[in-house]
Amino acid sequence: MPAPSVPRRVAVGGPAPLHCVRTIPMTNDQLREQVRELLLKNVRDGYSGLLGQSYCYIAPAPKPYPFQFFWDTCFHVIMLARLGEYELAQRNLRSLFAMQHADGFVGHMIFWRQVLPVRRSDVLQARPSWQSLRPHMSALIQPPFAAVALHTLFEESADRVYLGEMYARVKRHHDWLARTRDFDGDGLLTIITPFESGMDWKPSYDPVLGYDERHTPRRLYTSRLYWKTMAVDFDNFARRYDIGEIRRRGRFLVKDAGINAIYALDLLCMEKLAPIVGDDPAIYRARRAQVLASMLRLMYDEEDAAFYDVREPGSEKIRIRTPTIFFPLAIPELDQAVAERVLAAHFDNVDEFATALPLPSVALHDTAFYPGHTPFIWRGPMWAVNNWFIYHALRHRGFTEQAGKLRSSLRAAIEQSGFREYYDPLTGEGHGARDFTWSGLALDMCQAGNAGPAGLQGRADAGTAVDDAPGQA
Numbered sequence: 001m002p003a004p005s006v007p008r009r010v011a012v013g014g015p016a017p018l019h020c021v022r023t024i025p026m027t028n029d030q031l032r033e034q035v036r037e038l039l040l041k042n043v044r045d046g047y048s049g050l051l052g053q054s055y056c057y058i059a060p061a062p063k064p065y066p067f068q069f070f071w072d073t074c075f076h077v078i079m080l081a082r083l084g085e086y087e088l089a090q091r092n093l094r095s096l097f098a099m100q101h102a103d104g105f106v107g108h109m110i111f112w113r114q115v116l117p118v119r120r121s122d123v124l125q126a127r128p129s130w131q132s133l134r135p136h137m138s139a140l141i142q143p144p145f146a147a148v149a150l151h152t153l154f155e156e157s158a159d160r161v162y163l164g165e166m167y168a169r170v171k172r173h174h175d176w177l178a179r180t181r182d183f184d185g186d187g188l189l190t191i192i193t194p195f196e197s198g199m200d201w202k203p204s205y206d207p208v209l210g211y212d213e214r215h216t217p218r219r220l221y222t223s224r225l226y227w228k229t230m231a232v233d234f235d236n237f238a239r240r241y242d243i244g245e246i247r248r249r250g251r252f253l254v255k256d257a258g259i260n261a262i263y264a265l266d267l268l269c270m271e272k273l274a275p276i277v278g279d280d281p282a283i284y285r286a287r288r289a290q291v292l293a294s295m296l297r298l299m300y301d302e303e304d305a306a307f308y309d310v311r312e313p314g315s316e317k318i319r320i321r322t323p324t325i326f327f328p329l330a331i332p333e334l335d336q337a338v339a340e341r342v343l344a345a346h347f348d349n350v351d352e353f354a355t356a357l358p359l360p361s362v363a364l365h366d367t368a369f370y371p372g373h374t375p376f377i378w379r380g381p382m383w384a385v386n387n388w389f390i391y392h393a394l395r396h397r398g399f400t401e402q403a404g405k406l407r408s409s410l411r412a413a414i415e416q417s418g419f420r421e422y423y424d425p426l427t428g429e430g431h432g433a434r435d436f437t438w439s440g441l442a443l444d445m446c447q448a449g450n451a452g453p454a455g456l457q458g459r460a461d462a463g464t465a466v467d468d469a470p471g472q473a
């Protein structure tokens with residue numbers, strides 16, 4: 001079958017009001033083919049002499065993200081599964097787990113070939129060792145999406161042999177998380193540096209870092225925010241990433257609403273996959289119930305109708321609004337009345353998240369909000385992953401209109417600016433890395449019949465109303 005013609009990619013420079021911006025609409029088929037083309041272009045397939053291992057992964061962007069990243073790989077697996085590229089998806093996930101430690105740990109970055117990181121200070125994100133300046137894998141975690149990825153791949157490919165192979169590895173990873181990162185026995189994971197959430201400079205971490213200015217600097221090395229964050233990484237590095245010691249020190253301990261909602265969905269996928277491979281799902285069900293109960297107890301603020309990140313020790317809510325205040329809505333057992341309150345208070349609020357192209361990565365009224373390019377990412381611009389995750393959460397709950405806004409917004413940004421790392425939520429202008437893969441998640445939002453991460457059944461409209469008309473914004 002001939003490939004459908006693909007529209008020219010458009011990158012519109014300089015901020016301009018939305019109505020003046022030229023966009024080139026694309027059909028769902030054209031979107032799929034552009035995503036496929038981009039993913040295939042970013043494949044890194046080879047053999048690492050350094051590690052004596054073959055690898056195959058997709059770089060999130062040729063520059064500045066040449067490594068294999070944990071949650072990026074999970075997004076790639078989901079996209080590849082939706083595209084029917086099963087073998088490539090399988091190799092990507094296998095590669096991510098190839099360096100798994102005996103105790104189940106998998107680091108957030110694998111440096112297959114290059115010894116030094118792009119940003120030299122990232123050396124601090126790996127455990128120091130005498131043999132090498134930097135080991136092959138970082139010592140940090142990233143949001144645990146591996147079971148969601150495996151579940152999507154199985155849903156699409158029905159490959160039980162592969163499921164059997166990878167389930168065992170993902171299970172060990174989950175056991176490691178529960179054993180090592182549930183510090184307080186409340187079921188919630190604690191992160192030890194901002195970079196573990198995947199949302200590197202998320203403004204809700206400012207108070208924990210002691211960054212009281214609460215604005216967004218434009219330059220990296222001259223800013224206090226940078227050095228305060230580096231001090232956390234240096235502290236962890238100096239403790240050789242000994243979790244017991246880091247916990248006792250208590251310099252940066254956060255229960256993040258985003259990572260824990262993702263964890264709950266990953267547990268749901270483990271629960272669904274377990275019986276298929278003859279394992280007992282009960283442990284995952286129990287962990288998930290505990291996560292939700294603790295989120296309601298520690299993170300949910302009744303008066304503000306928001307789920308906040310929590311600072312430990314002391315379980316203090318950090319009342320800074322970012323899109324992760326909505327993330328727990330993805331947990332199916334969360335009461336619909338709570339979901340309605342959170343949405344009503346914040347989603348359509350013009351001081352907060354109702355921008356021309358939602359969702360901004362921090363509420364508009366926040367002093368940190370900055371919509372354009374700075375090295376301090378996640379402090380204003382729209383990110384595909386937020387739209388994708390919340391889109392599915394809302395659709396499954398029957399909030400079709402709000403979900404549709406998130407889908408159209410991401411789609412409009414891609415049509416205007418191409419595949420960029422993040423977008424100005426006021427103008428749609430693209431910023432950050434080029435040929436960045438995450439916007440490809442749009443295909444998982446536009447393809448009819450996709451039940452989203454964890455394969456939840458929709459309350460109202462799963463399988464329908466997800467096809468945008470060409471160019472619809």
Ligand code: GLC
Nearest residue numbers: 060065069072198199200377
């Ligand atoms: C940035 C993001 C992180 C991502 C990485 C590679 O550091 O904040 O979440 O994994 O880029 O795309």
